[in-house]
Amino acid sequence: MRGFPRRTGRPPRTGLGRRSLRFRLVLFVAVTMAVVCGAMALTTVVVQRVYLYEDLDQRVTDAAERSQGGLQRRPGSAKDLGFLNERGQPTGTVAARFVDGRIVAAESVTEDGHQRTLTTAQRAALDGITPDGSLHTRTIPGLGTYRVTAIGGDGVPVLAGLPAAGIQRVLDRLIVVETVIASVGLAAAAAATTTVIRRQLRPLGRVAATAAEVSQVPLDRGEVAGLTRVPEADTDPRTEAGQVGVVLNRLIDHVESSLGERQRTEERMRRLLADASHELRTPLASIAGYAELMNQGDEQISAELAWQRVTAQSARMTGLVEDLLLLARLDEGRxxxxxxxxxxxxxxxxxxxxxxxxxxxxxxxxxxxxxxxxxxxxxxxxxxxxxxxxxxxxxxxxxxxxxxxxxxxxxxxxxxxxxxxxxxxxxxxxxxxxxxxxxxxxxxxxxxxxxxxxxxxxxxxxxxxxxxxxxxxxxxxxxxxxxxxxxxxxxxxxxxxxxxxxxxx
Missing domain, CATH: 3.30.565.10 (Histidine kinase-like ATPase, C-terminal domain)
Structure with a gap:
């Protein structure tokens, strides 16, 4: 009979399962954080865009009202856009006048503060805008995207527009900044998550190593005792890995006790067979001896005495067999x-x-x-x-x-x-x-x-x-x-x- 002493040293590695689980956890956390960061960045861009366009729309409306007021104070022809020379007009401002719903004059403010007449193609981009105060987004060739509106009412119908390129530049920069910040944050979070997950999975790895070590023990032979247990430090029931360790130790205890009971049962059975064989051998040997003496015609022993001893030993053997049969029937649950x-x-x-x-x-x-x-x-x-x-x-x-x-x-x-x-x-x-x-x-x-x-x-x-x-x-x-x-x-x-x-x- 041999036992299996408790093994010491570093347990065998079970890296495949651990790395797979660790990789999946890190990937899940990284994807989750990426989705969250992406949603936050998208929300920020959308909100900032709405805010910037609301501000631009307000400035466009103010510019149109200011242009209409300037025309009312200035005498001139129907094509007069001299109000663009007034101070406070932003660079790139576009203004136009209507006659019977048609644009008859359209100019823009250049970077040096002068006026430049729009070409036919540029004026065509403004067609279809009615002086009802609604806001429109139009792309003017050579000038870019504009936010424009036209107002009429009791005053002179006039169109005003401001470029939206600044808003796009702000949004582009915002996207770049958020992308950089999110990337750095994700990298830092991934590193921290990997470290934390690796540390948290170490007890689970040791539990798996214990299970792997026990699985290598030849449980089908020999005396099974001293199986490796999960260390006490890895059996904290307040953690998931600790709960697994507790259950595994309980399972190993059950296996060890069951195998020990099986071993004891086998020993009892072997002892039972040996004792029964010994008990049966004695009367059989006696019967065989007396039978041999009778066959040889030994004069020192009478046939009657020999038959008495044979009968006595037969009765003894019969009683033993009947007792064993009774115990066997009771064991079978009859x-x-x-x-x-x-x-x-x-x-x-x-x-x-x-x-x-x-x-x-x-x-x-x-x-x-x-x-x-x-x-x-x-x-x-x-x-x-x-x-x-x-x-x-x-x-x-x-x-x-x-x-x-x-x-x-x-x-x-x-x-x-x-x-x-x-x-x-x-x-x-x-x-x-x-x-x-x-x-x-x-x-x-x-x-x-x-x-x-x-x-x-x-x-x-x-x-x-x-x-x-x-x-x-x-x-x-x-x-x-x-x-x-x-x-x-x-x-x-x-x-x-x-x-x-x-x-x-």
């Missing part, structure tokens, strides 16, 4: 017979039988029945076997003169059988395994001379039958006092389907 059994009568008969077989012991029977009867539902022959096995065990493992007291009690919904003796007691190291199969105490407890060796199945059968009837059995022992207690449900309180199947080994 249902026992279900009838009402009077325990007081059954125990009394068993005590009389034991007294006849062990006259050198003191026997005492005590009935403590609260309502005058102690009935249970079960298999009468098997319950008799339980009591007989306990009495035989007390008789064989105690010296002559030992006082054996058997009592039957009723307490509430239970019937209790107690078998107590004042013999030497059961050794403490044997007490935990006294109900296991082929468990013997011959080396430690006194035995009556000439009784012969038992198979070590009596107490195991008693425990299995008691459990099959929905009851339980336990023992308390010390020098001078050993007491076996069998507790069974009384009739009327047992399960409707009768005795329940016994459990395994």
């Amino acid at each position: 249902t026992l017979q279900s009838v009402e059994v009077n325990l007081a009568t059954l125990v009394a008969e068993a005590v009389w039988d034991a007294r006849a077989a062990g006259a050198d012991h003191g026997w005492r029977l005590a009935l403590r029945l609260a309502d005058g009867h102690a009935s249970v539902v079960g298999d009468q022959s098997r319950l008799h076997q339980v009591v007989a096995n306990l009495l035989t065990n007390a008789r064989l493992h105690t010296p002559a003169g030992t006082q054996i007291t058997v009592s039957v009690e009723t307490t509430g919904g239970e019937c209790v059988i107690r078998v107590r003796d004042n013999g030497p007691g059961i050794p403490p190291d044997l007490l935990p395994t006294v109900f296991e199969r082929f468990s013997r105490g011959d080396a430690s407890r006194s035995r009556a001379p000439g009784t012969g060796g038992g198979s070590g199945l009596g107490l195991a059968i008693a425990a299995a039958v008691a459990e099959a009837h929905g009851g339980r059995i336990h023992v308390e022992s010390e020098p001078g006092r050993t007491e076996f207690t069998v507790v069974l449900p009384r009739a009327g309180t047992a399960p409707e389907a009768g005795p329940r199947p016994a459990q395994g080994l």
